[in-house]
Amino acid sequence: MADTLPKVRGNLTPNAPLAKLVWFKTGGNADWLFEPADIDDLRDFLSALDRAMPVMALGLGSNMIVRDGGVEGVVVRLGKAFSGVKVLDDDQLECGGGASGILVSSTARDAGIAGLEFLRGIPGTVGGFVRMNGGAYGREVADILIDCEVMFPCGKLSRVPVEELAYSYRHSELASGSIVVSARFQGTPGDPAAIGAEMERIAKAREESQPLRTKTGGSTFKNPDGHKAWELVDAAGCRGLTMGGAQVSEKHTNFLINTGDATSGDIEALGEEVRRRVRENSGFELQWEIQRVGRP
The missing domain is CATH 3.30.43.10 (Uridine Diphospho-n-acetylenolpyruvylglucosamine Reductase, domain 2)
Structure with a gap:
């Protein structure tokens, strides 16, 4: 082969x-x-x-x-090779698809560019959060993206403006198999000290509310309009629920965790059981935010 x-x-x-x-x-x-x-x-x-x-x-x-x-x-x-972050004129950043949210927000802070602090709260890379319109603490990528360079499965490289991504909540219309290799973000002039303080606030809030020191996959389900997924999961009695080695976090019920010996099958099955219980309890059909890939 x-x-x-x-x-x-x-x-x-x-x-x-x-x-x-x-x-x-x-x-x-x-x-x-x-x-x-x-x-x-x-x-x-x-x-x-x-x-x-x-x-x-x-x-x-x-x-x-x-x-x-x-x-x-x-x-x-x-x-x-894809992880660089470059400061441009007019409070813009050009970022490689492999750059982390922490690196992007820290570079913006050092350059006195505000508006990108929320990326400190997204545990992923530019390629991932541009594709899924990642967001945290009241902002999302759609608010700051100018355009992105996309490598399509055929090898064609195109610059795609934000308008053509047809962003919605945690979703874009990028074709399957396409790879975001870089993106340009727009910020506003800001004070590095104030920007840094906001980033520290975000980091502290994440540490206090999320099970960051466990084997987890981040936010599991999308928030339905006007509701918070974790509240629906909690109301359905799922806090601490286990299946095999997988558990609904007791610290934040929209997080699933691997307690040590879970399989991916355990984690996905637990997520489906949570969806079933929420549906029966409140009528809401939770949608997965976590991407599930591969063969069962």
């Missing part, structure tokens, strides 16, 4: 374990894990890849369940 794949300058690993790359620390292997050397390496690989081969991007793995059967096709992980 390796002989049929395009040659690369980066790393192309067969049957690559993914559990160590995602926050839940569960799940199977990728058929192939590709870590491109740079954008040209990524473009050349995708351009020559069989169109029938599935492609999936992986960031920090913070909002994802990789199913126990592993992931078909090629998983692309953007590394150091």
